[in-house]
Amino acid sequence: MARLRDIAKLIRTKNAGPFQLTLDIMFPDARSYQHVVASGVISKPAMARFFNVAESAVKLFNYAPGNAIKVTVPRLVPSGDPADTDLFGGQQFGPLVDIEVSDLS
């Protein structure tokens, strides 16, 4: 099995304004992009579990023009709130880097 980091060229999270968090996974070409999309590891239910939000709150976009998968979720607390742990939302993708994906043949 490969890990997501072996296939993607960029995995990141960032604030999309103070109330939302957005995840970008970018691939070097259409083939690797389509492979990960088809593998289903980045699905609405999986992302709902990952970000600890309701599935109905997950926006998931397979963005073919950029060979990218984008996921946007509401922040658990707004950016900069006392309970916030990540002001810019920049490190929330961490555990996704090593999730397993079938090898790109």
Added chain:
Amino acid sequence: MTRQIRYLSPTGILGVGFSEDHFRAALSRDLAFIGCDAGSTDGGPANLGGNKPFFSRAAVKRDLRILIIGARSIDVPLLIGSCGGSGGNWNLNWMREIVQEIAREENLRFRIAVIESEPPREALIEKYRAGKVRALDPAPAIDEAVLRDADHVVAMMGAEAYVAALEGGADVVLAGRSTDAAIFAAVPVARGFPPGLCWHAAKIMECGGAAVVTMEKPEGMICTITDEHFTLEPVSPLQQCSPLSVAAHALYETADPYKMLEPGGEMDLTDAQYDAVDERRVRVRGSHFKPLPYTVKLEGAAKIGYRAMVLGGVRDPVILEQFDSWFGGLKAHIAENVEAIYGPSIRGRYDIHYKVYGSNGVLGAREPHPERIGNEIGLLMVTLAETQELAYSIAGQAAHMVLHHSVPQWEGLLSNLAFPIAPHFWNLGEAYKFVLNHVVELDHPLELHPIRYEEA
């Protein structure tokens, strides 16, 4: 010959620094303008709420001096959006004073447009009563009191304010809070280039040279728009754009990769196509813009109290192997101690936020492996209370409680925290929160954004 418009974005945010040499080399008389974004909500709500600049005066002045001298040397307008970090009136005036100071020091004469973005509260409340303030998703619940009592509320202006300021003869436009893209879309759209291309390019250009393959340090970008496409080229000869790096930046900090709302319409990037021109340049085509009723987004920050903090590290393996139970007992102990000193009425009037680095300090409740603790953990405790004195006092007590909190296996007095800073707890000042994620419908684009002019 195909008509075109070119412009320069020297840096992603004013005050972060950029290479003066690359900037000068990029100056050319065929530039229509130089644009620079100076703001963000990324620093949190205190920038707007507490009248704080995003970067230091010295850093902002350094960048501004280079930009003003450069723009004046080729006689093109300099457009700066979200002045002072948040674009509030205080922040805007802070930058206006710096610009005037630079003009005096450099013996330059030019016309400044100052565009405010903090609407009178009565105007906002009137809009709210008329049902013209709409929540975005997600948004906190609001009422009139939120609009009235927030420390500062700004409305993010669109492109029209920049165009009006230039029509008023401005050489340097200092805008309050603005959408980042409006700074760069204004002139190309006004000159009749396809709005889809103009807004899409602006969305990427607002970050200066950030849409490059590898950003060693922030440098600028030049954009050339024609009726068919736009082309991006980094100003640094050492940097390259690739279709991936440019597409990645179109996605950056946006909730939806296809549709992005701006005042007066929506970018639609569904048909966008990113192609390499050569090793360094990328060409984009196929972006659209759909006009919509004119709305501007509101940002608001309200004070929620004062904070103080403690930071230390735990290295005792005996504590670490039972960290959860030890830490649970500790938190209860701190609450008891605070109540013993201030009485039961203190309950609900203060908060302590604990962040445990090395366990789940970064992901919080989302951490899938909070049990994986290494050789040490870092413990950050931030207190919040209605006065600075109370927040400070509770931080001091919490520090003391952690230090001596018992460990079942040990006897005698313990010192459980290694403090890296002396004194070991300190004041953080006012705390704010964002209270709005709403748009307001306008009757005309300049309704909330008055422009005034002054000579430098």
